Amino acid sequence: MKLLVGQSGGPTAVINASLFGVLDEALASSQVSGVVGSLHGIEGVLRRELIDLGQEAPETLALLPHTPSAALGSCRYKLRDDDLEAVLAVFRQYDIRCFIYIGGNDSADTAHRVGEAAHEAGYELRVMGVPKTIDNDLPLTDHCPGYGSAARFVALATMAAGRDTEAMxxxxxxxxxEVMGRHAGWLAAASMLGKRSAEDAPHLVYVPERPLAAEAILDEVARAHQALGYAVLALCENQPDPSGKVLGAEGTPVFVDAFGHAYHESPGAYLARRIQDELGLRARLDKPGSIQRMMTATVSATDRAEAELVGRQAVRCALAGQTDQMVILVRQPGEPYACTLDTALLQDIANQQKRLPASYLEPQASLPSQAFRDYALPLIGEPLPTLARLRAIPV
Amino acid sequence: MKLLVGQSGGPTAVINASLFGVLDEALASSQVSGVVGSLHGIEGVLRRELIDLGQEAPETLALLPHTPSAALGSCRYKLRDDDLEAVLAVFRQYDIRCFIYIGGNDSADTAHRVGEAAHEAGYELRVMGVPKTIDNDLPLTDHCPGYGSAARFVALATMAAGRDTEAMxxxxxxxxxEVMGRHAGWLAAASMLGKRSAEDAPHLVYVPERPLAAEAILDEVARAHQALGYAVLALCENQPDPSGKVLGAEGTPVFVDAFGHAYHESPGAYLARRIQDELGLRARLDKPGSIQRMMTATVSATDRAEAELVGRQAVRCALAGQTDQMVILVRQPGEPYACTLDTALLQDIANQQKRLPASYLEPQASLPSQAFRDYALPLIGEPLPTLARLRAIPV
Structure with a gap:
């Protein structure tokens, strides 16, 4: 059978490891007669931008697991109902019988709807989803490939920003x-994975699961600064206030574009300004943006290995006759860390969002809990570095 | 003799390697009777916040070269003339006869003036500077410890941002x-060290040495986007326009604080807005801020080794009777890369600034030249990763 693979949504540092897993497994199988790549996700199918992945050089494939971002290109395209017929027409034309889609919540929806349309049309097609998102917000799977590496970046970046602030x-x-994470705090919470003492950053972590008014945040910053002489806070780029509005999204926009769309400061820029203005403390903003999801130097080896594994497993499941499923990771109880693979229905993952449970946040402080640390630490790979802090005995 | 050491200015990922070099050399010398650390640079002398570095645990010292930021704390204090007497009074009280100051241009000025004041007062004092700055803008030295690691971060971050943009x-x-660099383009130029093809980021690099009007930048972005379907630009956080004003510093401020100080968008935010508004292209900004100068995961081993070496050398020079000098690195001609150590007068380094020479920039394009690449590549340590790009043969 012929297989088509695509990548979708915000890319990660290890989504190409999943692509490698799919390719290596499929190209080695006698059941697979060809592997087609769709450029820029489902858009590549609609535009017939399809490539023959069997013609890629072995050296290129070997580099894929170490190459960040989506080598096939990605998209953010919401499939319309009238697209489904066009997708099936292309699948028919090329005799595609297996569709592997690597992506997050929206991609699960796309894959599910394509599978459903094929079933209704009586076209035999096996559809498998491969989980991917730095936001870690897919339900049913213990965690999402891509998260561990982005979390490692955020943990190391916060250690760095913390030491910088302590000195200055x-x-x-x-x-x-300010970090990514869509509407979930998994990535912002990862900022605390390198924290080992009260002096270590972060001192405050704000996640969408626990909205707080800017005034309350300012109070907490003032208290943290009073205790240590400095304060580092981590927060999500979509951090809302209790009314549900993103912090800073009210008031005068920074600019209004030609179409009348208003652009506001990011929550981090907004808070930095108010801290400076109202607390009289100079506040600086580090906003790594896309670097946090792409940096090769901070890839978690665990994350990369799992990303490849879920790609392989999707092909194995399809060849065994499964369809309309996403591969998921199931955490095994106890130490050392281990996950097994299973599958879940695409429709149970599509358009759902898993947010931080209350137990992963300290009840009385704006910080993630030990339970979160226990959950996330195995995902970011090798231990974070131990840094020196002087005893500083006065002369 | 008793030695006092301090760290000053913006910290780096390897300034503690210099501190370690100073300590390891001084504590091992029979000529040194004690090593005093000044907290937050020269401010620690003025405030008598002095610590006994001989009492630090060996395990702590061993971790120092791998600990980013200034373990003693740093400062941005411009020494006033009437401070000099107070500094000398403290030196007299503790019988400090050797002053080692790790820092950049301003710190060289501080060290030089303290040495001059001691000389005029007939107080025997040996003063040595240890170079440090991610901006790489000190004259006379081939390069500055701290630059290689920050340059490695910027190179890897731009590769990451480039692949992200290509996929999206x-x-x-x-x-x-948007990167640091004060008023010099050394760090912005480092963004091109991972570029190996026309597709690779960055496609445009803007440095303070070559100011360009926002309109001209927009034209270049439009052309780069037309050629590839995407465009990545790197620029300095202080990028000026031809009139000398930082890009975006004119026009309506984002806010005005209680003291009437106007705050403007950063050049990156300003350009992103105009690209979006006038070219109709969604433009995103990655601004790693202090992370770029602190990240342990991107330290250049060459940079760390040299940072330790210049610290050791400063102590050796002082013990040999030298004073009013800064240790400098002298590049040896030919391959493989090698630097020897020498010294230069502090007054020839103080308050001077070395900017990118014209030969380090392409004459016809907004990109650094091959000559810059040859200069900078040995400083960032092990080779940057090779990434896959698919041949993408159509089906």
Missing amino acids: RRTDPVKIV | RRTDPVKIV
């Missing part, structure tokens, strides 16, 4: 690290 | 990476 506290006592 | 070009075709 006399002039720049407050630092804000 | 259908929705987010333009990315801006």
